[in-house]
Amino acid sequence: MQTFFIVAILLLGFLITFQIAKASEYVSVIRGEEKAKRQTNKVNAFIMLAFLILGLIGVYYCNESLKGKILGEAASNHGKHIDTMLDITIALTGVVFIITQVLLFWFGYKYQESDKRKAFYYPHNNKLEVIWTVIPAIALTVLVGFGIFYWFKITGDAPANAMEVEITGSQFKWEFRYPGKDKTFGKKYYKKTTGDNPLGQIWEDGANRDDIYATGEPMHLVVNKPVRLVINAKDVIHDVGLIHFRMKMDAVPGTPTTMWFTPTKTTKDMAKETGNPDFVFEISCDQMCGKGHTNMRGEIIVETQEEYDVWMAKKESQYDKLFNKKQPATTPAPDTTKQTTSVTMSKPNH
Amino acid sequence: MSDTIHIHPGSVGHDVAHDDHHHGHHEQSFVTKYIFSQDHKTIGKQFLVTGIIWAVIGGLFSVLFRLQLGFPNQTFPILETFFGHWAEGGQIKPEFYYALITMHGTVLVFFVLTAGLSGTFANLLIPLQVGARDMASPFLNMLSYWFFFLASVVMLASLFIQTGPAAGGWTVYPPLSALHQASEGSKLGMDLWIVSMALFVVSALLGGLNYITTILNMRTKGMSMTRLPLTIWALFFTAVLGVLSFPVLLSGLILLLFDRNLGTSFYLSDIVVNGEILPNEGGSSILFQHLFWFLGHPEVYIILLPAMGMVSEILSVNSRKPIFGYMAMLGSLFAIAILAFLVWAHHMFVTGLNPFLGSVFVLLTLLIAVPSAIKVFNWLTTLWRGNIRLFPSTLFAIGFVSLFISGGLTGIFLGNSTIDIHLHDTMFVVAHFHIVMGVASMFGMFAGIYHWFPKMFGRNLNFTLGYIHFWVTIVGAYLIFWPMHYEGFAGMPRRYLDKSVWKSFNNFGDLDAMITIVSIIVFAVQLMFLFNFFYSIFKGRKVTNNNPWGSTTLEWTTPINPGHGNWTGEIPEVHRWAYDYGKDGREFIPQTEPVGANESKH
Ligand code: HEM
Numbered sequence: 037m038q039t040f041f042i043v044a045i046l047l048l049g050f051l052i053t054f055q056i057a058k059a060s061e062y063v064s065v066i067r068g069e070e071k072a073k074r075q076t077n078k079v080n081a082f083i084m085l086a087f088l089i090l091g092l093i094g095v096y097y098c099n100e101s102l103k104g105k106i107l108g109e110a111a112s113n114h115g116k117h118i119d120t121m122l123d124i125t126i127a128l129t130g131v132v133f134i135i136t137q138v139l140l141f142w143f144g145y146k147y148q149e150s151d152k153r154k155a156f157y158y159p160h161n162n163k164l165e166v167i168w169t170v171i172p173a174i175a176l177t178v179l180v181g182f183g184i185f186y187w188f189k190i191t192g193d194a195p196a197n198a199m200e201v202e203i204t205g206s207q208f209k210w211e212f213r214y215p216g217k218d219k220t221f222g223k224k225y226y227k228k229t230t231g232d233n234p235l236g237q238i239w240e241d242g243a244n245r246d247d248i249y250a251t252g253e254p255m256h257l258v259v260n261k262p263v264r265l266v267i268n269a270k271d272v273i274h275d276v277g278l279i280h281f282r283m284k285m286d287a288v289p290g291t292p293t294t295m296w297f298t299p300t301k302t303t304k305d306m307a308k309e310t311g312n313p314d315f316v317f318e319i320s321c322d323q324m325c326g327k328g329h330t331n332m333r334g335e336i337i338v339e340t341q342e343e344y345d346v347w348m349a350k351k352e353s354q355y356d357k358l359f360n361k362k363q364p365a366t367t368p369a370p371d372t373t374k375q376t377t378s379v380t381m382s383k384p385n386h
Numbered sequence: 387m388s389d390t391i392h393i394h395p396g397s398v399g400h401d402v403a404h405d406d407h408h409h410g411h412h413e414q415s416f417v418t419k420y421i422f423s424q425d426h427k428t429i430g431k432q433f434l435v436t437g438i439i440w441a442v443i444g445g446l447f448s449v450l451f452r453l454q455l456g457f458p459n460q461t462f463p464i465l466e467t468f469f470g471h472w473a474e475g476g477q478i479k480p481e482f483y484y485a486l487i488t489m490h491g492t493v494l495v496f497f498v499l500t501a502g503l504s505g506t507f508a509n510l511l512i513p514l515q516v517g518a519r520d521m522a523s524p525f526l527n528m529l530s531y532w533f534f535f536l537a538s539v540v541m542l543a544s545l546f547i548q549t550g551p552a553a554g555g556w557t558v559y560p561p562l563s564a565l566h567q568a569s570e571g572s573k574l575g576m577d578l579w580i581v582s583m584a585l586f587v588v589s590a591l592l593g594g595l596n597y598i599t600t601i602l603n604m605r606t607k608g609m610s611m612t613r614l615p616l617t618i619w620a621l622f623f624t625a626v627l628g629v630l631s632f633p634v635l636l637s638g639l640i641l642l643l644f645d646r647n648l649g650t651s652f653y654l655s656d657i658v659v660n661g662e663i664l665p666n667e668g669g670s671s672i673l674f675q676h677l678f679w680f681l682g683h684p685e686v687y688i689i690l691l692p693a694m695g696m697v698s699e700i701l702s703v704n705s706r707k708p709i710f711g712y713m714a715m716l717g718s719l720f721a722i723a724i725l726a727f728l729v730w731a732h733h734m735f736v737t738g739l740n741p742f743l744g745s746v747f748v749l750l751t752l753l754i755a756v757p758s759a760i761k762v763f764n765w766l767t768t769l770w771r772g773n774i775r776l777f778p779s780t781l782f783a784i785g786f787v788s789l790f791i792s793g794g795l796t797g798i799f800l801g802n803s804t805i806d807i808h809l810h811d812t813m814f815v816v817a818h819f820h821i822v823m824g825v826a827s828m829f830g831m832f833a834g835i836y837h838w839f840p841k842m843f844g845r846n847l848n849f850t851l852g853y854i855h856f857w858v859t860i861v862g863a864y865l866i867f868w869p870m871h872y873e874g875f876a877g878m879p880r881r882y883l884d885k886s887v888w889k890s891f892n893n894f895g896d897l898d899a900m901i902t903i904v905s906i907i908v909f910a911v912q913l914m915f916l917f918n919f920f921y922s923i924f925k926g927r928k929v930t931n932n933n934p935w936g937s938t939t940l941e942w943t944t945p946i947n948p949g950h951g952n953w954t955g956e957i958p959e960v961h962r963w964a965y966d967y968g969k970d971g972r973e974f975i976p977q978t979e980p981v982g983a984n985e986s987k988h
């Protein structure tokens with residue numbers, strides 16, 4: 037019923053508009069087309085000016101009302117660089133935006149057709165053209181310069197003291213692997229994948245014995261300690277998007293990728309800073325991966341080294357879980373640190 | 387009563403004397419005149435009308451998925467009525483949502499803004515503005531349309547099959563698009579998508595080769611390359627881009643077809659999908675992205691250049707001033723066409739691309755901003771001290787420049803790989819490419835339609851409706867896409883249909899609802915334009931003056947309703963460039979007028 041009314045109103049509005057438009061055509065024929073043309077020209081030139089002014093106010097208003105919703109200060113070392121770059125670019129393009137839009141609509145208004153004016157025959161001016169080739173070129177060189185400088189910092193090798201975590205995407209969940217005490221990941225082969233061995237670890241490789249597997253829980257990272265993520269995918273391309281750290285990297289089946297950064301704020305710091313006690317660092321999948329893409333969510337907890345060590349001590353390697361079941365001592369005691377359990381994981385969409 | 391003559395392909399270049407009342411063997415049946423026509427003007431109109439139909443379909447899809455985005459918790463029972471199990475309970479299912487955005491993107495990028503835009507205006511304008519009776523090969527030209535038609539039929543058919551159309555995004559990245567198990571849309575729908583696109587590539591090549599040949603070989607006497615209107619130059623570079631890049635897409639798609647159906651491993655390696663271990667090893671899915679974007683990036687210029695050309699022409703005609711810096715405009719078109727081939731990997735900064743290679747692509751990408759800036763400044767100077775007639779065509783041309791500035795500037799964000807790490811695949815990208823490519827080119831297309839409608843149909847569009855169309859559309863476009871940048875700054879990924887599980891992205895509900903409402907209004911206004919368009923074809927006021935805008939170019943020297951062959955009598959000779967407006971105190975000097983003895987030089 038409601039839909040029907042909306043359609044009816046739209047149709048009615050349209051019919052009225054059409055009749056008016058038709059009528060204005062007849063009127064203009066009667067009143068003399070030239071005169072009618074002048075009139076509409078004036079009206080449109082005026083709207084053009086109004087659009088410019090209201091538009092610029094709108095841009096300001098939009099910024100005022102939305103800037104609070106975009107992310108606060110970045111929570112990683114690289115993120116700060118990226119935000120700096122963003123600020124420089126916004127400032128520079130903002131100036132260009134305002135100047136050119138003002139000129140465009142102002143000219144449209146100012147030079148509207150008039151009997152008094154003759155158009156100025158001005159086919160070219162080489163000097164002007166050189167000037168406005170060189171100025172953008174210089175501005176862009178500056179941006180490229182900064183950009184590439186930061187780019188190499190961000191994509192360069194991770195520091196030697198970096199910890200490593202492996203993250204694997206599949207439809208539609210994230211799985212993590214920590215290298216354990218030996219600080220090296222054991223080898224994998226995808227054909228070894230089974231229900232009990234979701235990553236396809238090769239158990240003959242000793243380095244795998246202490247590798248810790250985790251899924252359905254947050255990834256744990258240590259504040260101010262560089263981390264190098266090794267990124268994999270099992271089925272289709274996914275993407276590890278870490279908005280608070282401003283980082284992103286595709287997860288490509290068959291071709292592991294990496295990225296590194298240093299988290300500079302703990303989850304608790306962020307909770308305090310944002311005034312949101314439930315704050316979580318989220319991992320979003322940023323590459324279209326199928327019907328569950330929109331819900332492919334993961335979480336990260338950034339904590340101090342001590343907190344991390346306490347958490348890690350309770351973890352059992354996948355190898356031990358499968359082959360050394362007899363030692364109940366390694367199963368975690370009742371959970372005392374409430375922090376991890378308060379996090380609710382989204383159910384992957386199937 | 388036939389006022390057309392039939393021209394045999396071989397004789398096109400010659401001056402065929404035309405006799406209005408000559409019937410006999412030149413008589414054409416309805417079929418050869420309107421359906422299997424070889425007249426470039428009719429073929430242009432066929433592309434236009436087919437493009438319009440696709441635009442309505444693609445636009446409707448965007449309204450549907452905007453409903454989901456704007457009102458994720460609401461149910462719309464009417465959707466279930468129409469779409470059955472795709473919208474069970476009146477809610478758009480994820481599979482349906484992804485099918486919708488994939489078709490929306492594919493249809494608008496390829497069928498509307500490539501075939502509908504280039505197909506229409508290259509066909510209509512090239513022979514008319516270079517002074518030729520038809521295309522170099524009218525027959526291949528006709529085939530070009532019919533291959534496009536076939537592509538359309540196949541794509542349309544894919545909408546109606548059980549498992550639905552392709553749903554992996556218009557970029558169809560494998561492995562998602564290669565593995566039947568990975569998604570409903572990767573079943574038969576994907577094969578049909580590939581077949582349809584293959585047919586589309588054939589159409590684009592036939593058309594493109596024809597455009598290039600015609601421009602190079604069939605210009606009338608005196609029409610040197612540097613006397614060509616900028617529309618023709620733009621269409622020329624568009625065709626060159628298409629001819630060089632579409633085959634690369636085709637090869638990429640054929641390999642994809644092999645991977646899908648013949649067990650090859652071009653793009654597949656180390657895959658465990660739904661617990662099933664696949665045998666493929668050694669392929670690289672990134673290879674597909676290189677092949678895709680080697681077309682994909684030039685493609686955005688294939689969409690944009692014709693609009694730029696028409697905007698240049700229309701701004702000049704309606705400011706009654708020459709285009710400022712013709713040679714610079716031409717040079718920047720050339721630079722853009724070259725650079726368009728050298729920047730494709732800027733879509734792949736976060737795929738694990740070698741960082742050094744990435745930095746090279748940053749440099750090349752930002753380099754392309756220079757010719758773009760030159761064009762903007764030249765358009766501004768063209769308006770400066772003009773005597774501007776604000777017709778709907780002029781307004782849309784000015785709107786194009788405004789949108790091109792806005793979208794071009796956000797391109798500088800994305801082209802800088804450092805910032806792209808944060809913004810890649812977020813709503814910022816959606817906002818960027820819609821403004822700079824989608825809406826801007828649409829504006830160019832509208833400008834062209836308002837400007838050349840009298841030439842196409844011998845009648846006028848209603849201007850009052852045109853003004854309403856323009857103002858609502860530009861205000862709407864900015865309302866829809868400007869705030870979307872902020873969602874991107876907040877990191878909201880694109881292709882998310884429901885943000886309820888997220889803590890970081892779920893605070894834009896009001897904004898999304900506003901955007902949806904505005905999109906519906908904008909869509910309704912486009913329907914109003916279409917009504918104006920079709921109504922005016924039959925009932926619009928008749929054109930009485932064969933040069934209604936006072937233009938210098940050749941198309942306005944033909945009769946109001948030109949027949950096949952365009953000019954009655956001889957093809958006019960050209961004596962000057964296309965932009966003598968306001969020279970020596972004269973309104974305009976047609977290209978056909980010889981240069982006077984004491985005319986000033988420039
Ligand atoms: C009424 C006007 C339009 C609206 C409201 C609209 C809206 C949207 C939205 C919201 C998306 C993103 C969906 C997502 O990623 O979740 C999208 C995707 C897209 N749109 Fe539009 N659009 C419009 C017109 C156009 C036009 C004119 C073009 C022509 C170039 C276009 C091309 C695309 C493309 C290429 C995509 C990407 C599809 C993909 O992700 O595979 N759109 N549109």
Ligand SMILES: [Cu+2]
Pocket residue numbers: 274275321322323324325326328329330332
């Ligand atoms: Cu995903």
Ligand SMILES: [Cu+2]
Pocket residue numbers: 682683686729730732733
């Ligand atoms: Cu590109």
